Amino acid sequence: MSQKLMLEKIEKAQREIDTKREVVKHGKMRQCYHFMGETGWINDPNGLIYFRGKYHYFYQHNPFNGFWDSMYWGHAVSNDLIHWEYLPLALAPSEYYDNHLKGGCFSGSAIEHDGKLYLVYTGTCNNGNGFEQAQCIAYSEDGIHFEKYKENPVISAPKGVPTDMFRDPKVWKHEDTFYLVCGASMNGFAQARLYKSKDMLNWEFVNVLAESRGEWGFMWECPDFFQVGNKYVLMFSPMGGKERTSVYLVGDFDYNTGKFFYKTSGEIDWGFDYYAPQSFEAADGRRLLVGWANAWDWMPFWKDWGPTYREGWCGFFNVPREAVLNKNGTLSFIPVKELEVLRKNKLERKEILLEDGREEEICDGSIYELKLKVNLKNTTADKIILKLRVSDHKRTEIVFDLKKAEIRFDRNHADDWSKGIARGPLNLMNKDCLDIHIYSDKISVELFSNEYQNNFSCNIYNVEKGQKNYIVAEGGVAEIDTLEKWDLENVMQ
Ligand code: FRU
Numbered sequence: 001m002s003q004k005l006m007l008e009k010i011e012k013a014q015r016e017i018d019t020k021r022e023v024v025k026h027g028k029m030r031q032c033y034h035f036m037g038e039t040g041w042i043n044d045p046n047g048l049i050y051f052r053g054k055y056h057y058f059y060q061h062n063p064f065n066g067f068w069d070s071m072y073w074g075h076a077v078s079n080d081l082i083h084w085e086y087l088p089l090a091l092a093p094s095e096y097y098d099n100h101l102k103g104g105c106f107s108g109s110a111i112e113h114d115g116k117l118y119l120v121y122t123g124t125c126n127n128g129n130g131f132e133q134a135q136c137i138a139y140s141e142d143g144i145h146f147e148k149y150k151e152n153p154v155i156s157a158p159k160g161v162p163t164d165m166f167r168d169p170k171v172w173k174h175e176d177t178f179y180l181v182c183g184a185s186m187n188g189f190a191q192a193r194l195y196k197s198k199d200m201l202n203w204e205f206v207n208v209l210a211e212s213r214g215e216w217g218f219m220w221e222c223p224d225f226f227q228v229g230n231k232y233v234l235m236f237s238p239m240g241g242k243e244r245t246s247v248y249l250v251g252d253f254d255y256n257t258g259k260f261f262y263k264t265s266g267e268i269d270w271g272f273d274y275y276a277p278q279s280f281e282a283a284d285g286r287r288l289l290v291g292w293a294n295a296w297d298w299m300p301f302w303k304d305w306g307p308t309y310r311e312g313w314c315g316f317f318n319v320p321r322e323a324v325l326n327k328n329g330t331l332s333f334i335p336v337k338e339l340e341v342l343r344k345n346k347l348e349r350k351e352i353l354l355e356d357g358r359e360e361e362i363c364d365g366s367i368y369e370l371k372l373k374v375n376l377k378n379t380t381a382d383k384i385i386l387k388l389r390v391s392d393h394k395r396t397e398i399v400f401d402l403k404k405a406e407i408r409f410d411r412n413h414a415d416d417w418s419k420g421i422a423r424g425p426l427n428l429m430n431k432d433c434l435d436i437h438i439y440s441d442k443i444s445v446e447l448f449s450n451e452y453q454n455n456f457s458c459n460i461y462n463v464e465k466g467q468k469n470y471i472v473a474e475g476g477v478a479e480i481d482t483l484e485k486w487d488l489e490n491v492m493q
Helices: 002-025 307-311 338-343
Strands: 040-051 053-060 071-078 085-089 104-113 116-126 131-140 166-176 177-186 189-196 206-213 218-230 229-241 246-254 259-269 276-283 287-291 321-324 331-335 343-354 360-364 370-376 384-390 396-400 404-412 422-426 433-441 444-449 454-459 468-474 478-488
Touching: 002 040, 002 071, 002 085, 040 071, 040 116, 040 276, 040 287, 053 085, 053 104, 071 104, 085 116, 085 131, 104 131, 104 177, 116 166, 131 166, 166 218, 177 206, 189 218, 189 229, 206 259, 218 246, 218 276, 218 321, 229 259, 229 276, 246 276, 259 287, 259 331, 331 444, 338 343, 343 360, 343 468, 360 370, 360 478, 370 422, 370 468, 384 433, 396 444, 396 478, 404 444, 404 454, 422 454
Parallel strands: 040 104, 104 166
Antiparallel strands: 040 053, 053 071, 071 085, 104 116, 116 131, 166 177, 177 189, 177 218, 189 206, 218 229, 229 246, 246 259, 276 287, 287 321, 321 331, 343 478, 360 468, 370 433, 370 478, 384 396, 384 468, 396 404, 404 422, 433 444, 444 454
16 A cells, blocks of 8 residues: 555656646756756665665755755666666655655665665654654565555664654664664764664664764764775764864774764865765775755755746756875865866966966856966965956955965855855965865856865856956966866766
8 A cells, every 4th residue: 555655646746747747857057067856856875775776865855946855865877877777766754654754755865776676765754743753664576666665664763862852863784784874863962873684674782883063063964884994984964063064084893883983074065055964885886975966054944045046946866976094084075087078178378377366367158167287385475366257246255365374265255145254274284285166057067176185165156148257366376287177978868
């Protein structure tokens, strides 16, 4: 009966997608190479996996409208992480535990088991007094059509954890045992809780992997735990913490005790629009991360769902990034090499001298990749400023403040909607070169700097024609050793 209801709901949603697809596709804010849903709303990446020779993205999805509502799981596959084919929706709310008053199938992850593709997700129902959340299983023989496990839910909120603060299971396998980490709150502090299972269905609590003492908020959404090199990484998106978006902790882990000792912490992204990243293993073993290019705090939600909502859609994913462990225990997040297939019309310039205050034109338009190396030995300027997406009354400014050792991403004049300045460190100690790498798309700018450790993702809703991009030095001169710029292919149409 309930499987029937899920199939009916998926069919209805597919019909809705069919009727809206063409209109949404022609929205003037649609991205060119960032992954989006076909219609409606998307948020967190879910169930990222390389399965039977293809990459799978699942995603939190309201296919009906460009705002958050009852959650479905959308689904798409790709051979190369760049060109995507949409598949039928994978999950729809249909049971008492994931289907009442705007609950739904909340975030989760995927794993292969017994030749099947298993999804583990948070069933959320609203009993009228708030959410009740528990972890649930669905599986598929063909990787396309899913069935929910009859004995769901498989993990309920333990004593002391409020039922609306227990979600987002991320699963992996070590030797012959499955593990999952899931976000929770206990006594007002955030936790990452570790469970284990031999069969994906019966789960046993192991340990609290890590816990906030207040500095990282009261709840961790979308925790993830993985190995890079000889270290382990716990990452999560804190609610109520000082950090805005996504934090990582690096340390050592012992499978025998389930204990994690971390020594290093950092921000995955300092921008306004990077949240709930999920990691997965690429076909060649790289550890890749994909994030949702938005965050709850920075949208005046429930009143205005932003400029793309008016085009019948909202939400996309940031470019996939590879997590690489540095010698000092920090992580770098490097855009994946697969993105290079998008490049065309290379422009290359060398040894550009920037005189104090003179705006040097880099390129026009908004869809490009840009790489700059600034020679710090020949630079006396206090600030190097990128003025991007400049049209008659709009501009986005990224300030590399060499004196204050700070990067500022200023959206106050970027478009008619976004506001605020995102700030992060600029660490140039003992360095001869400031490295800057930018992916700009129709409505977003992703900046990578400081050897990919200080990154900023911010959405820019300026689609005016005739946009220009400049670089300027202030308080002295600067020398750019190399400037490389490419146009990028539109693969999302
Ligand atoms: C994170 C999040 C998750 C939840 C999902 C609901 O963005 O709030 O914690 O599972 O989104 O759509």
